[in-house]
Every structure is written in C-alpha cells, then in structure tokens.
Amino acid sequence: MLDNRNTLLVTWDFTEVSENALLHAIKLSRNVENNIRLVNVVKPGNQVLLKEAEEKLKKEILRIKDQYKVILDSIILEGSLYSAITTYIKDSDVNMVLMGTHGIRGIQKYIGSHALRVIVGSEVPFIVVKDKPTNMDRFTDIVFPIDFRSENKEKLQWAIYLGKYFNSKVHLFKAPVSDSSLLKKVNVNLNFAIRFLIQNNLDYEINTASRSKNFGKEILSFASDINADLILITTTKYITIFDYIFGAPEQYIIDNASRIPVMCVNPKSSFAKMEQFMIGR
The missing domain is CATH 3.40.50.620 (HUPs)
Structure with missing residues (x-):
C-alpha cells in the first residue's frame, strides 16, 4: 500500500509458525497482488551457516512453489533480526511484514529480548500470527x-x-x-x-x-x-x-x-x- 512497495516479507525460521505466516501472506497476495519474499537471518561471519541456510532455503522455496502453486523468492540477511530486518526494509520494496509466533515469549526466543523493538522499529506494518488463516478468501x-x-x-x-x-x-x-x-x-x-x-x-x-x-x-x-x-x-x-x-x-x-x-x-x-x-x- 505504500508507494512503490509491493512485497510481503515473511520472517522464516523453518518452523510451523513460519509456515502459518506464509499462508497468511499467500492469502493477502492473492487479493492485493503483492509479491512474497521469505527472509531468513543468520549470524554474521559464519560462512558455513550461511551456506547451509542458502541450501535449506532453496529446497523450501521449491517445496512451497510446488505445494501452494505460488511464485515467491527469498533472501538471507546477516546480523541480528532487529538490525537486519529494519535496515533491509528501508531500501526495499516491502509493503508489510508477516511474522509467525507462539506468543511474546516465542518472539523473544526467536528475536531476542528486544522483541517489540523489531516491530516498532519498522517503517511498515507487521502482521503477527499464531495459526493458519481460518479463511483464505476474506478478512471478514x-x-x-x-x-x-x-x-x-x-x-x-x-x-x-x-x-x-x-x-x-x-x-x-x-x-x-x-x-x-x-x-x-x-x-x-x-x-x-x-x-x-x-x-x-x-x-x-x-x-x-x-x-x-x-x-x-x-x-x-x-x-x-x-x-x-x-x-x-x-x-x-x-x-x-x-x-x-x-x-x-x-x-x-x-x-x-x-x-x-x-x-x-x-x-x-x-x-x-x-x-x-x-x-x-
């Protein structure tokens, strides 16, 4: 909805709640005609972890395309989730971010102690979800x-x-x-x-x-x-x-x-x- 921004960014850590966030992104994209991009954040300076994440994410993209019949891409960022996400959004085409979580404690486990800081620090909205969409067609x-x-x-x-x-x-x-x-x-x-x-x-x-x-x-x-x-x-x-x-x-x-x-x-x-x-x- 923001000018020149047409991508739904899904925080991706290869968990079930990430999949739930993806399903919400698919629901949105079918109606608002936005692209979908998965983002995985890894610790900086570890090329082994980076390579593993790249291979793992590549397989996930193929699975998702086949399973849900959607077009999407992905990106891997290095750093803390807060700094990586907020910095990336500023110079990207991201319209909003979708994050799956088990709750605030789940976010803190995933992001760190400054969980809310990630959301508040973003210049685009976050949609935080726990479950799959109950309706794939409408926000009634x-x-x-x-x-x-x-x-x-x-x-x-x-x-x-x-x-x-x-x-x-x-x-x-x-x-x-x-x-x-x-x-x-x-x-x-x-x-x-x-x-x-x-x-x-x-x-x-x-x-x-x-x-x-x-x-x-x-x-x-x-x-x-x-x-x-x-x-x-x-x-x-x-x-x-x-x-x-x-x-x-x-x-x-x-x-x-x-x-x-x-x-x-x-x-x-x-x-x-x-x-x-x-x-x-």
Whole structure:
C-alpha cells in the first residue's frame, strides 16, 4: 500500500509458525497482488551457516512453489533480526511484514529480548500470527480500537486498504472514557474514521467497551465474541526500557489467547498521503 512497495516479507525460521505466516501472506497476495519474499537471518561471519541456510532455503522455496502453486523468492540477511530486518526494509520494496509466533515469549526466543523493538522499529506494518488463516478468501471482520490518541488516524489507511480488497466489515471499538477532554478526542477519532469509511463505501459498526475491565481485555473479549479475522492496533510511539521489561500495552493484544492475528501499525505515516489514498484522489 505504500508507494512503490509491493512485497510481503515473511520472517522464516523453518518452523510451523513460519509456515502459518506464509499462508497468511499467500492469502493477502492473492487479493492485493503483492509479491512474497521469505527472509531468513543468520549470524554474521559464519560462512558455513550461511551456506547451509542458502541450501535449506532453496529446497523450501521449491517445496512451497510446488505445494501452494505460488511464485515467491527469498533472501538471507546477516546480523541480528532487529538490525537486519529494519535496515533491509528501508531500501526495499516491502509493503508489510508477516511474522509467525507462539506468543511474546516465542518472539523473544526467536528475536531476542528486544522483541517489540523489531516491530516498532519498522517503517511498515507487521502482521503477527499464531495459526493458519481460518479463511483464505476474506478478512471478514476487522476490529479497529479507538481511543483518544491521534495515532488512531494513522492505522485507518490500513483498515481501508484491507477492507477494499477483502470487502471487510470494520468494527470501530470505542474506549469508554469519562473525562470530558479525553472523550472529545475519542469522538474526534471516531468521526474521522466514520467519515473515511463512508467515503470508501466500507461497511462498519460502532461498539463501545464497557467499564468492567481494562480496554485491552475488552478489545480481546469483543474480538473473540465476533470471531474477528484481524485486530488492528497502533504501536507505542516511544518504547522505553520499562516497556521491554514489563510489557508495552500492545504486547497484551499481540499475545492474545484467542490466537487472532494482529496488525501493528507504527505511528510514522504521512497524513497528507494517507488522506489522498483514503478519499481516492
């Protein structure tokens, strides 16, 4: 969806969860007409490991092409996953990244202690998945949480992008706030979303969370109740050491027990470009 970017990057470590991420990429590519590229990251300076990875990945590409009847390519990067992925994305044609995981602990085992840093450091969205797609044809229901933060507007472009290709219903899930100034901001974000969803002829529904539990738990409970295909969130803009130790708010959403895929959008996009896209100029 980003200008001149048409590749879905799948983090690949030869595990079942990587295969699950690939299946989600195949699902997306069939509709958005993006290329698929597997990326495997190896430690730098070890030519034996590099050669082994190249041979192993070459065999996997042949298997995948034969099994799923798709066209794809691959790349092997040297370095830590964080630095390798973020650096590669900056100068590539990657539109979004798909990552399979057993959960936050699984990501940390795969990436290291700075798991969230990889996602937040990227200039393109990550879709984090645990299981295979339940439906290979549609993202029928997308949960779009709305709170008082201005960054809510930045993820709207991706809801519209997916909604247009998959004929999705966007469930606007409004945070319950009592403070009048915060409520005003929530309603501004809600009305902004409604405006552009209507202009793009997308089906939507408005729901408001109760006050029985925190907003994160309400989001997951609602998403589970409607059997959502995707939860769309904005990542924490500034990750601190405390977020790495105690967990940023989005970690709770990503690691949901219902195993619903989560799209993480970083608050870095251009509002000007976004508005042009959303009103179809």
